Amino acid sequence: MKATAKAHTNIALIKYWGKRDESLILPMNSSLSVTLDTFYTVTTVEFNEKLTEDVFFLNGEKADHTDTERVSNYLRAIRKFAKKHLFAVVRSENHVPTAAGFASSASGYAALAAAATKAIGLNLHPQELSQFARLGSGSACRSIYGGFVEWQKGVKEDGSDSFAVPILHEDDFPIAVLSVMVATNRKKVLSRAGMKRTVETSPFYQGWLDTVEHDLSELKHALELRDFTLLGEIAERNALKMHATTLGANPPFYYWQSATMEVMEAVQNMRSQGIEAYFTMDAGPNVKVLCLPEDEQKVYDQLKQIPSVKKIFTCHPGPGVTILPT
Ligand SMILES: O=C(O)C[C@@](O)(CF)CCOP(=O)(O)OP(=O)(O)O
Secondary structure (H helix, E strand, C coil), rough: EEEEEEEEEEEECCCCCEEEEECCCCCCCCCEEEEEEEEEEEEEEECCCCCCEEEEEECCEECCCCHHHHHHHHHHHHHHHHHCCCCEEEEEEECCCCCCCCCHHHHHHHHHHHHHHHCCCCCCCHHHHHHHHHHCCHHHHHHHHHEEEEEEEECCCCCCCCEEEEEEEECCCCCEEEEEEEEEEHHHHHHHHHHHHHHHHCHHHHHHHHHHHHHHHHHHHHHHHCCHHHHHHHHHHHHHHHHHHHHHHCCCCCCCCHHHHHHHHHHHHHHHHCCCCEEECCCCEECCCCCCHHHHHHHHHHHCCCCCCEEEEEECCCCCCCEEEC
16 A cells, blocks of 8 residues: 655646635636646655554655644545545655745645555546645646646536646647746745735736636647747736736735846846746746747856846756656
8 A cells, every 4th residue: 555656846827826715725717837847746655554643754854743734634535535544654755946845835745646546546547636636735736747737727616627637748849947046035925825815805816817817728829839939928927917916915915025026127138138038936936937948058147147046947848747666
């Protein structure tokens, strides 16, 4: 009753921002991401009838109570589905640069969903697996697949039609994603709390909802055409709209720091030099810069010159979740 899975992180080009159901983690809008090759989580789950509670090790250390509780609550749904009352030892290794805890990583829940369902004896189709990953963290449902992936929001109250589907294989549209880590000294508002406050209090949120599905269909068209310019313009515009909604929340909040703006301006400056680069940001100050592979060194070199840029990781579209030999 043991299995090991490897899942990669993803970066949303059309953001998931806001839930219509907090407990089932059902989104207000559909989203679209690209799974990245560089960052991943490897998780081993071993169910054992001798255990009287779940035990969780994160990066080799026994996890704190909060993370352990979150994993144990998550395994409850899988035990219930499998009709097996077994506890497990869970070991997760995050190969992700930020000190992101388990809770906030898409790769973490995608790897946990795959390893736990396999270990307990379920052989789920990717669509079912995507739904289990979604119950851990919304963006995790997209990391089940590689390449460009759409999370269809679904309309049913039970969430049975809310899962990810593959749009384009990781080898079919070679772009570069430079993951830029900037200096950060502030505790951020976690994405779960941030989107909740925004949905509940921001007058700008309706504007987000009114335009995001159009952005999504335009971006899918850009993927069909392999049109990087169109992809970049839409992704950058969509990220800025998502972040704009937080400024209208009560109390207002924002994720950017001065370093974030320096990177954004450098990217717009590159475009004025004729280098095609676009930026997107999630719930934090770090920036992902999109460019074509032939420009990635030029873009890297210009970003590296920004004093507040701490590290840059060059990523490319990566694979979906895999079960590893234990
Ligand atoms: O990734 C995106 O589409 C956009 C965001 O990264 C923007 F910040 C949100 C990801 O939220 P997640 O951590 O999945 O939330 P959960 O469902 O409350 O766990």
